[in-house]
Amino acid sequence: MITACAVADLPIGESVRIDGDPAIAVFNADGEFYAIDDTCSHQDASLSEGWLEGCFVECPLHAASFDLRTGVPTCLPAKRAVRTYPVVVQDGVIYVDTGSREAVA
């Protein structure tokens, strides 16, 4: 479990990047929090800098769009999904559960 930020620091429509290997992007999409790999599966770009629309984030470089719930891209040029991570909110703080990632690695 890693700490993302305080709920108060991530208003609706905003995103935050958690450095690490891999870096993780956390989004507030209309009040729901989602965490995915920060690096676009197509080419080197940070999805936390992307454009958020509903449950989808558009890569800031080539406009590939990812579903935050599944990590699956909806259009070219991305072909591979990015990983998603469970998000837990406790006492006003957002945590990302990276356990599944560790299990894979």
Place this chain on the structure above:
Amino acid sequence: MRTVAVAGASLAGLRSVEELRKQGFDGRIVVIGEEPHAPYDRPPLSKAFLRGTMPAEELALSDDDFGAEWRLGVRADQIDPSTGSLYLSTGEILRADGVVIATGGRPRTLPGTSDLAGVHTLRTLDDAVALQADLLPGARVVVVGAGWIGAEVASTCRALGHEVTVVEAAPVPMERALGPVLGSLCADLHADHGVDLRLGVGVASFAHNGSRVTGVVLRDGTHLPTDVVVAGIGMEPATGWLAGSGLAVDNGVLCDTGCVTSIASVVAVGDVARYRTAAGSHVRHEHWTNASEQPVVAVRNLLAGATVETFRPSGYVWSDQYGVRLQLAGETGGADEVAVIDGSPDDRRFVAEFRRAGRPVGLLAMNNAKLFGRLRRQLTAPVS
């Protein structure tokens, strides 16, 4: 409509095939691609691929063939739109009810270098492989042209440890697109990374040893000894095969506002398409995003048999060079005012707004993707 032929198997061709299926066309699609490769992404050719950090397999644009027949390594040599016939390099005649022209273009070459080894252009995967093979350790490189491709190749060659000289005939790089101040910033990027930038001077001739280039002679008499020359001096649309077809051609295939040619069953997309803007002029874009966006509209109009939708360009372009990411949107050329509205060019992180008569018409961002993404959506529709 039962058969659609797509001439060209790069991004614009692939996106056309994808759009045909997405928009419900379930007939036969035949794609004619001159290159032997399945559709691949060209932008990394001057960057990660050339540098050796991205293998060729990762360039593939799609894992899906969309149920189309992919005729790769085959060229369309001629077209007769009245009968929907494409004459292929294999001698076959392909009959189609609809045709998408997505043949792109060829890079301009430096006069007097056609027989010289060591002189390169960069557009295709094969071009990149050939250039890579010439970039032996210690090889000196002269890049002619300080546009996007030239700058990216120079940047990659520097990262690989080569001595690089960039020769640009204009006094400021990218001045037409970026204006004098931000164009000078591009010049600074070269200088910051140890590139010898020669501005305002053209190339006079090439020195050689009979088969290989050994130097570049500039118009001011300077002799630049070199092992490799890369020309980044623009491209010409590939329209030669349309001669005598009846299709209107003038620096590209002339189209209406919806990418439809003078014949309703033929549309054109990507680098080769010169479409009519709302203001009545004809423009052609040589950008990845354009090749990806135009097929949405062109295919809709092809399937409708008439121009039911007008193409609106996003004007989005990006470039990664010398460790910075540049992003442009809208119309940056022809602005009468440029203002930095966030960050600072000195910090290599900023957004600049291009204005015409006080109205924002274009954006340039450096290392500022998030704000750029927000601002480009606020740009009002460009007027050209």
